[in-house]
Amino acid sequence: MIIRAKADIRASEITPESVYLGRRKLLKQLGLGAIGLTAFGQQQASSQDGSVLPEVKRPSPFDTDEALTTYEDVTTYNNYYEFGTSKSDPAENAGAFEPRPWKLQISGQAENTGSFDLDDFLAPHQLEERIYRMRCVEAWSMVVPWVGIPLARVIEACQPNSNAKYVAFYGLHDRQRMPGQRFAVLNWPYREGLRIDEAMHPLSMLVVGLYGRTLPNQNGAPLRLIVPWKYGFKGIKAIAGIEFTERQPSTSWNAAAPGEYGFYANVNPAVDHPRWSQSSERRLAGSGFGRLFAGRVDTLPFNGYADQVASLYTDLDLVKNF
Ligand SMILES: Nc1nc2c(c(=O)[nH]1)N[C@H]1C(S)=C(S)[C@@H](COP(=O)(O)O)O[C@H]1N2
Numbered sequence: 001m002i003i004r005a006k007a008d009i010r011a012s013e014i015t016p017e018s019v020y021l022g023r024r025k026l027l028k029q030l031g032l033g034a035i036g037l038t039a040f041g042q043q044q045a046s047s048q049d050g051s052v053l054p055e056v057k058r059p060s061p062f063d064t065d066e067a068l069t070t071y072e073d074v075t076t077y078n079n080y081y082e083f084g085t086s087k088s089d090p091a092e093n094a095g096a097f098e099p100r101p102w103k104l105q106i107s108g109q110a111e112n113t114g115s116f117d118l119d120d121f122l123a124p125h126q127l128e129e130r131i132y133r134m135r136c137v138e139a140w141s142m143v144v145p146w147v148g149i150p151l152a153r154v155i156e157a158c159q160p161n162s163n164a165k166y167v168a169f170y171g172l173h174d175r176q177r178m179p180g181q182r183f184a185v186l187n188w189p190y191r192e193g194l195r196i197d198e199a200m201h202p203l204s205m206l207v208v209g210l211y212g213r214t215l216p217n218q219n220g221a222p223l224r225l226i227v228p229w230k231y232g233f234k235g236i237k238a239i240a241g242i243e244f245t246e247r248q249p250s251t252s253w254n255a256a257a258p259g260e261y262g263f264y265a266n267v268n269p270a271v272d273h274p275r276w277s278q279s280s281e282r283r284l285a286g287s288g289f290g291r292l293f294a295g296r297v298d299t300l301p302f303n304g305y306a307d308q309v310a311s312l313y314t315d316l317d318l319v320k321n322f
Pocket residue numbers: 074077078079080081082135136137171190218219220231232233234235236237238
């Protein structure tokens with residue numbers, strides 16, 4: 001499979017989320033999963049673009065059936081400090097960013113290390129769609145149909161050795177292409193990390209698209225991480241490197257403010273951020289009213305994924321290891 005970089009689809013081919021979800025449910029009932037969005041037929045104009053991703057496997061047993069956040073909101077209300085610190089900056093400033101060609105550097109405690117062309121690297125893997133909740137540490141949340149591959153597939157392909165206890169990720173470091181890196185708001189490049197068992201968990205995903213199309217730049221093109229039981233800042237965008245390490249890697253927000261952002265960053269309504277409560281969240285979802293928040297909902301332990309992931313942390317004090 002080749003993931004095309006350029007927007008080669010007319011804006012009028014974008015499917016609105018209501019149609020998208022209705023068709024998706026129909027396909028589910030018909031037992032038709034792996035089918036491209038192009039088959040959906042009904043289309044509506046949008047200011048956003050992106051290429052349709054072919055042969056996406058759907059539905060997933062991990063899908064939430066909560067109302068989707070609109071494509072418009074998912075792609076215009078963003079956190080991406082490489083392109084500015086306000087929520088509207090990334091959509092405004094990332095348009096000229098060119099996410100191809102893209103090299104992915106694999107390094108550290110593994111057999112298959114080196115520099116790979118991203119498309120070659122991803123080619124052997126079947127794309128899957130997962131409808132996940134995404135909970136930002138700033139207490140807002142969304143529901144997004146992400147498209148990608150389980151991170152475990154990629155890790156297996158890298159063949160980490162027994163010294164690999166953690167997986168570190170780093171973003172692109174390029175002040176020309178990422179103007180926000182001229183400001184020392186974070187120690188660039190953006191860095192994130194997971195324990196290897198967290199990275200191998202079937203919910204962890206490397207994401208290349210959303211709503212059936214390639215990722216818009218502001219959402220982290222060409223490759224980002226999504227770990228749905230953790231706060232959104234774990235979901236590093238524009239991944240340029242993956243390193244297998246023996247020690248817990250340094251992560252950007254933890255390094256910037258260790259008392260506010262932990263390495264684990266598991267969504268936990270019982271552990272407040274020092275400056276605000278984490279017990280509830282404002283949901284950007286399904287309202288169809290653009291930037292309006294649909295309402296406040298209770299935040300769930302592990303963002304509602306406790307049944308799947310709580311067993312990873314039975315030996316860990318989650319208050320100390322926030
Ligand atoms: N490289 C990079 N990745 C990043 C960030 C960033 O500033 N730079 N922000 C994070 C934060 S705080 C959140 S909440 C999510 C937001 O993802 P979205 O804009 O696709 O909703 O991206 C995360 N990944």
